[in-house]
Amino acid sequence: MNREMKAEYDLIAEQWLAARVELPEKDQQLLDRFIQLLPPNPRVLDLGCGSGVPIAKSLVNQGCAITGVDRSKCLLEHAQHLMPEQTWVHSELEDYCPADSFDGIMFWDSIFHIPRTEHTSLLKMAFSALKPKGVLMLSSGGSDKNIPAFTDYMFEQQFYYDALPMEELISLCRTIGFTLEQRVMVNQPDGKRDKGRLGLLLRK
Numbered sequence: 280m281n282r283e284m285k286a287e288y289d290l291i292a293e294q295w296l297a298a299r300v301e302l303p304e305k306d307q308q309l310l311d312r313f314i315q316l317l318p319p320n321p322r323v324l325d326l327g328c329g330s331g332v333p334i335a336k337s338l339v340n341q342g343c344a345i346t347g348v349d350r351s352k353c354l355l356e357h358a359q360h361l362m363p364e365q366t367w368v369h370s371e372l373e374d375y376c377p378a379d380s381f382d383g384i385m386f387w388d389s390i391f392h393i394p395r396t397e398h399t400s401l402l403k404m405a406f407s408a409l410k411p412k413g414v415l416m417l418s419s420g421g422s423d424k425n426i427p428a429f430t431d432y433m434f435e436q437q438f439y440y441d442a443l444p445m446e447e448l449i450s451l452c453r454t455i456g457f458t459l460e461q462r463v464m465v466n467q468p469d470g471k472r473d474k475g476r477l478g479l480l481l482r483k
Contacts, residue, residue: 288329291434292353301333305465306387306418309478310334312461313383313416314341316480321382324348324408326372326401327389331358331365334385339365343383348375373397377408384409386417388476391442394428398443399451406455409483415457419448421464421475445477457481 288295302310314337317323321343325335328347335345335358345365349355352369359367368375372393384405390398405415420426420442428441443451449459460480468475 287436287438288349288351289353290436292330292351292357294434295354296330296332296357299330299332302337303465305463306478309416309461309463309465309480310337313385313414313480314338314343316414316460316482317343317383320344322346322379323383323385324377324381324405325385325387326375326405327386327392328355328358328367330354331362331367334387335362335365338385346377346379346381348372372401375404377404379408380410380413381408382410382413384413384415386415388418390417391420391440392438393441394439395441395443398448399455402452402455402457406457406483411483413483414460415479415481415483417452417479417481418465419443419445419477419479421445421466421468421477426474440474442474448477449479452479452481457483 323338323343323345325347328335328349335347348368348370350371355367425444430437430439460482463478465476465478
């Protein structure tokens, strides 16, 4: 995949920081459940952490130690400034190799910016990095149909999107070894621009 097709959040960092202040209600409900499933003093890996707001910040407020990984230097600088005691890693998600194990992994609104041909290896990486009974919170496209990869615009910048059909994704996760704890349509497709989003909680 050409770098030019990647999700370049550096190009919209200012607008994104202003817009990404809190999670939608259903996203927040799933995050609350994710936190409930974690042990005391958990270590959480946030893959595609962006600025750390609102997800990593919420996790830190609940006593989590965060390792955040993102390809956006601008957003990572914001996360580092806001939460300097946490660990922030500048990396392509496809290239990242965790050196530690984690009680929870957050993979929220990031995997669908990467071609589906990479999703199996990314999910296997997450599974390997989880401790036994660790929890993965994952979002992906919310379509039952096989929608080819496409580009769309956010703040007038072009972004790449790709996702497996929902049941195919869940089947893949089970094949890797995950157990499905919860699934929810965090937003429904509108039949037009919005293809919908599926939220999953998965256990190792």
